[in-house]
Amino acid sequence: MSPALRLLAPALGLLGLAVLLAAAPGGPAQEPGGAWFEADAGRGRDLFRGRGRCLECHRMDGEGSPVRGPAFDAHWRSGPPLQERLRERRPVVLAGIPEGVPGDAWILESLLHPAVAAAPGWEGQPMPGARSALLALGEQELADLLAFLNPAPGGEAGRRWIPELPPLEPDPWAAFATLGGDPGEGERLFFRPDDAACSGCHLLRLPALEERYPAVFWAQGTLAGPELTRLALVQTPEEILASILRPEARQTPGFETWLVETHGERLFTGMLLARSAEGMLLMEAEPSGAVFTWLDAEDIAEAIPQVPGRMTHVFPELLSVEDRRHVLAFLRASALASEAWGEEALPGGPLGARDPVAPLYDGAWPPEARPDLLQRIPGIPVSHEGGPVSAGAPDHDHR
Ligand code: HEC
Numbered sequence: 001m002s003p004a005l006r007l008l009a010p011a012l013g014l015l016g017l018a019v020l021l022a023a024a025p026g027g028p029a030q031e032p033g034g035a036w037f038e039a040d041a042g043r044g045r046d047l048f049r050g051r052g053r054c055l056e057c058h059r060m061d062g063e064g065s066p067v068r069g070p071a072f073d074a075h076w077r078s079g080p081p082l083q084e085r086l087r088e089r090r091p092v093v094l095a096g097i098p099e100g101v102p103g104d105a106w107i108l109e110s111l112l113h114p115a116v117a118a119a120p121g122w123e124g125q126p127m128p129g130a131r132s133a134l135l136a137l138g139e140q141e142l143a144d145l146l147a148f149l150n151p152a153p154g155g156e157a158g159r160r161w162i163p164e165l166p167p168l169e170p171d172p173w174a175a176f177a178t179l180g181g182d183p184g185e186g187e188r189l190f191f192r193p194d195d196a197a198c199s200g201c202h203l204l205r206l207p208a209l210e211e212r213y214p215a216v217f218w219a220q221g222t223l224a225g226p227e228l229t230r231l232a233l234v235q236t237p238e239e240i241l242a243s244i245l246r247p248e249a250r251q252t253p254g255f256e257t258w259l260v261e262t263h264g265e266r267l268f269t270g271m272l273l274a275r276s277a278e279g280m281l282l283m284e285a286e287p288s289g290a291v292f293t294w295l296d297a298e299d300i301a302e303a304i305p306q307v308p309g310r311m312t313h314v315f316p317e318l319l320s321v322e323d324r325r326h327v328l329a330f331l332r333a334s335a336l337a338s339e340a341w342g343e344e345a346l347p348g349g350p351l352g353a354r355d356p357v358a359p360l361y362d363g364a365w366p367p368e369a370r371p372d373l374l375q376r377i378p379g380i381p382v383s384h385e386g387g388p389v390s391a392g393a394p395d396h397d398h399r
């Protein structure tokens with residue numbers, strides 16, 4: 001060592017120690033306003049599928065809901081996988097944070113400030129914040145989620161910078177519980193056989209309910225409206241009540257009803273499942289099952305979204321204030337009970353398995369989004385515009 005360096009060594013040593021501490025694996029190292037965390041993609045995946053409840057609203061690797069929030073794998077509705085979409089995103093609140101992997105800042109902003117960072121086309125859709133009592137994510141969990149959703153180039157999980165987190169928000173369901181709704185009464189209202197019967201359009205999967213209600217409910221549920229099994233784990237009582245009382249205020253994106261007129265002056269209505277430059281895919285829930293209609297773009301004269309959608313307008317009159325409390329208490333109690341059951345143990349199998357169009361978007365966006373793909377859905381009648389409704393037998397040779 002040169003004499004000059006020898007003189008400097010103690011100072012360098014200190015500096016070196018500081019640098020080492022900052023880079024120390026395992027333990028977080030402080031930086032102003034945040035810290036670096038060693039992240040693990042495997043833990044992130046478990047969190048995404050389990051305790052984090054992300055699957056209730058997001059699709060990933062073919063699992064989870066394709067209707068409540070943007071899909072993170074390739075999907076007709078959301079486009080290419082999240083990682084590709086991330087390249088175009090610029091964070092607002094978290095602009096300029098020390099970002100480990102490009103895209104991290106946007107994901108963090110989506111999680112911490114969902115309303116500010118709403119994904120294009122999903123503005124106004126509720127996503128609970130990371131610090132809401134519904135998700136209650138800590139720093140390490142955020143780092144692990146980043147490693148899972150946004151793997152570093154080269155595959156290693158690496159270190160992720162997490163800003164200092166605000167305190168946890170109070171639990172909105174704890175306040176609701178003090179109002180004293182009766183889950184049993186709520187169940188009766190949910191399944192009563194008249195116009196207000198939520199069960200006519202919504203599936204709620206729970207072994208105890210499967211014993212009490214007829215099999216036809218399990219076969220047909222969820223075609224007409226979104227599954228509600230665990231909704232009360234990821235939305236506040238206010239958000240759920242708003243969907244019931246003011247359906248026009250917010251539509252679950254996967255269930256938008258459209259009216260389409262063709263140049264041949266034929267009218268079609270149905271839920272919009274997919275739309276690309278090539279055309280539109282509509283689905284109509286019939287008692288016999290789902291009927292899909294593909295309309296080529298050049299045949300479409302006019303396409304008009306229907307506001308409000310299917311959710312009946314009459315609920316404010318049909319459900320007294322007390323009834324609303326009972327229904328919410330029932331949804332909350334069922335959601336908690338269902339979380340105790342693994343996905344696989346629920347009637348109907350894992351979430352997303354009941355998605356009737358799953359075979360359509362096996363990673364296909366958008367060049368393969370063609371009507372001939374409809375032929376690959378087993379057991380579903382397919383109507384081509386102007387043509388007869390075919391039996392829809394699976395045609396495995398047709399690719
Ligand atoms: C109640 C439904 C719901 C839950 C639960 C939920 N999200 Fe979301 N998420 C949404 C919606 C709706 C959007 C689109 C609006 C927005 O960006 O705020 C979204 C957006 C996002 C985005 C931005 C996506 C993009 O394309 O830009 C990320 C990242 C994200 N969520 C991650 C997560 C993770 C991770 C979890 C679990 C810890 C989670 N979300 C739980 C509904 C949800």
Ligand code: HEC
Binds near residue numbers: 197241243250
């Ligand atoms: C005629 C069919 C129909 C009936 C009956 C019905 N719903 Fe719905 N519901 C829908 C549709 C379609 C949507 C999605 C479109 C929208 O958000 O308006 C929906 C959305 C919802 C949502 C929002 C779900 C989400 O994923 O954000 C809730 C909560 C809900 N309904 C609760 C109820 C309850 C409780 C009842 C019974 C009192 C009920 N619904 C009766 C069709 C129905």
